Amino acid sequence: MKIDIQSLKKVFGDKTAVDIQQFQINHGDILGLVGNNGAGKTTLFRLMLDLLKAEEGRVLFTPSASIADNDETNVINPASSENWKPLTGAYIDDSFLIDFLTPEEYIDFIAKANGVKRIDWKHIDDPESPMAPFLAFTHGEIFGQKKLIRDFSAGNKQKVGIIAAMFTKPELLILDEPFNFLDPSGQNILKKLLLSYHASSQATILISSHNLQHTVEISSRVALMETGRIIEDINNRDGNAGKALEEYFMV
Ligand SMILES: Nc1ncnc2c1ncn2[C@@H]1O[C@H](COP(=O)(O)OP(=O)(O)OP(=O)(O)O)[C@@H](O)[C@H]1O
Structure with missing residues (x-):
């Protein structure tokens, strides 16, 4: 997915x-x-996900199939079309979750909404299960607990939201502060998950974070925002964005 703001x-x-x-x-x-x-x-x-209306301007999504066909007629404006939804996974905050469902019920709901195959919850250990990549991340605390999402800790709720955003294999993944609330091992597993997902899917991944080290470790590019503007666009393919960021945030 290509995005034009x-x-x-x-x-x-x-x-x-x-x-x-x-x-x-x-x-x-x-x-x-x-x-x-x-x-x-x-x-x-939120503007990209059509959760807010812009006063001016627009965001345009070009799906990867259209890029491959060199077909710019399939450009999607999320403010006026629904076609981006099956291509996009996002987790902004726990308002994305449904508190009175278990994680399994919530993920079944997301699968249905996205038209993807229902998870066979009895066999999530099977390497072919769409849940298999996430099992280390769940640390045995999410599935099979017979517990409603509202009764999970903040970190485990965050994990449910991230898994729900990723398991449909979206070509655009948007995660707002995904490392928040996660313990150090959860943070490290998430970095590996994101990198392996990217390597296998070539998805476009957008992540906001206050953790500069994690951001530099996983991003190919870092955009620095201040008062609503993008004031720096740093190429991080060589992993060198850290210095520029540290200098900027030095107080
Ligand atoms: N619903 C809202 N009503 C009024 N002001 C808002 C609303 N949402 C955001 N703002 C304001 O817009 C500005 C940008 O907020 P935003 O939450 O996008 O920043 P952020 O970079 O995500 O911040 P943080 O790192 O603290 O999460 C802030 O001044 C915020 O107070």
Whole structure:
């Protein structure tokens, strides 16, 4: 999925939350979005996912099939088309979850909504199960617990949301602060999960984080946001974005 942000503006009262003239995210980028509190990261993701309406401008998605066919007629504007939904997985916060369901019921619901095959919960240990890649991440605490999502810890809720965003194998994956609430082993497993998912799918992955080290470790590109604008676009294919970021955030 390729993403074009064009003259995008979102205002709350007298506060400009997002104001991006032009920004392109290439198919297969892993883009780390960093910036201080209130920089506009979540608002940008919400605009992309049509959870908020922009005052001005637009975001356009070009699916990978259209890129391969050189067919720009299939460009999707999420504000006016639903075609992006089967191609996209996202987890912004726990409002994405359904509290009164178990994780299995919630994932069944997401599978149905996305038209993907229902999980065989008796055989999630089978290497062919869509849940198999996530078992180390769940640490035995998510599935088979007969517990409602509302009764899970913040970290385990976060894991349910991330798994639900990923298991449908979306070509665009958007995760807002996915390392939040996770214990150190959960954070490390998540980094490996994201990198192996990217290697096998070439998906476009957008992640916001306050953890500069994790961001630098997994991103091919880092965008630095401040007061709604993207003020730096750092190539991190050589893993060298860390220095620029540390200098920027040095107070
Ligand atoms: N629903 C809302 N109503 C009013 N103001 C909002 C709303 N959502 C966001 N804002 C404001 O927009 C600005 C950008 O907020 P946003 O949550 O996008 O930043 P962020 O970079 O994700 O911050 P953080 O790192 O703290 O999560 C902030 O000033 C915030 O207070």
